Amino acid sequence: MAGRKNKSPAAWLEGSIIASYGRRYLVEFPDATVLDCVTRGKRGALACGDRVSVAPSGPGQGVIEAAAPRTTLLYRSDAFRQKLIAANVTQSIIVVAAAPSFHEDLVNRCLVAAEHGGMAALIVLNKTDLPESAAALESLELYRRLGYRVLALSARRDVRPLVPLLRGQVTVLVGPSGMGKSTIINRLLPHAAARTDDVSRALNSGRHTTTHARLYHLDAASHIIDSPGMQEFGLHQLTIDEAAHAFVEFRPWLGRCRFRDCRHLSEPDCAIASACAENRISERRLASYRSLAQELAKGEKY
Ligand SMILES: Nc1nc2c(ncn2[C@@H]2O[C@H](COP(=O)(O)OP(=O)(O)O)[C@@H](O)[C@H]2O)c(=O)[nH]1
Ligand SMILES: [Mg+2]
Ligand SMILES: [Zn+2]
Incomplete structure (x- = not known):
């Protein structure tokens, strides 16, 4: 059973999340054992691939006490x-x-x-x-x-x-x-x-x-x-500027619009729109960017 000892970081085990089910996670350790884990309190959500420290709490079970910073x-x-x-x-x-x-x-x-x-x-x-x-x-x-x-x-x-x-x-x-x-x-x-x-x-x-x-x-x-299939892919975490940068072919043109805060929707002298008119950016990609940017604009905080 979980003794007091497990509450000290010295007893924590380092492992990786290999499955996430709602608020439960399977964590695998270097010796290939797996514990069924929960998080403590209001910790932010974790994901498959996260590296975590676990305090064993019972047979086959553990509590995630800490998570390492993520690379991606x-x-x-x-x-x-x-x-x-x-x-x-x-x-x-x-x-x-x-x-x-x-x-x-x-x-x-x-x-x-x-x-x-x-x-x-x-x-x-x-x-x-x-x-x-x-x-x-x-x-x-x-x-x-x-x-x-x-x-x-x-x-x-x-x-x-x-x-x-x-x-x-x-x-x-x-x-x-x-x-x-x-x-x-x-x-x-x-x-x-x-x-x-x-x-x-x-x-x-x-x-x-x-x-x-x-x-x-x-x-x-x-x-x-x-991963589970998705029908929709909301990207509300992005600013419009970040969205534009994530369309890789837009990058050479960004910063060249008439307005510094151009969103490349329908502003005059937009470098992205001009690049599209010259077939340097595809209309399909620009349309897709615009539908995303419009969606983000709706959720924007002023
Ligand atoms: N014709 C064909 N069907 C495939 C192929 N790969 C998967 N499927 C079928 O597509 C369906 C969905 O596959 P699944 O792997 O569950 O898709 P997931 O939802 O993306 O994980 C199943 O009926 C598979 O048998 C393939 O190369 N050719
Ligand atoms: Mg599947
Ligand atoms: Zn623009």
Whole structure:
């Protein structure tokens, strides 16, 4: 049983969160043991990938007493609350597929969150065994031109093209549900049994199949986090200026608008709008930025 000794930092164990279920966390320690943990009091939310100090509190259980500073954080937020997705990851892979269809706006928001969160981002088009994939790959050409890596594969047939990109990385897979994130992890690690399901079944039951984030080990230096699918990606944590910077191709033009506080919505002499008129910035990306900026403007505090 938990003795007084466990209350002193000397008895704390250092581990990493490998799963987060609401306000409970599974924490794994270097000897591969796992404790089911809660946080104390009103501590801010934690995420899969967070490094924490745990005081064991009973058989298989512990209390998270402290969390180490994060190198990166991927999260989304609406006007009311934040939803942490993963901490300390080095890269975010946005997984999409031609079917079911996905919204380009969501891809843009995932990229913005990765840019702002301090991690690399790449895109995987899964399900290339489906005939609709050619058109989807063509539409993703836009991102390749922006400098993002775009990899097309069929998890069902072969996930090996992805393996070299995961080596030495802590990766989080994000995107709408039904794109094949859990399938990719299952194929990488057949014993992992990340939960996958038929899209139709998931849609009929009205819930996503992956209900919480979960970290898996590919090898000692490579880890991968599966995350629940999202239909929306709120970015209320960003200022409009940060949003503009997170559209990587905007960066060379920022600071060149007539107004210093230009939001690139409909202001005169906007360098971003001019760059778009000259085909140096794509209309699709500018439209996506503007819908985000308008959303952020609504929630802005004056
Ligand atoms: N045709 C095809 N279907 C796939 C492929 N990868 C996954 N799926 C299917 O897509 C559905 C959703 O997969 P899942 O991994 O649960 O997606 P998640 O919600 O992104 O985790 C399941 O029915 C999978 O069998 C693929 O490469 N080709
Ligand atoms: Mg899943
Ligand atoms: Zn502007």
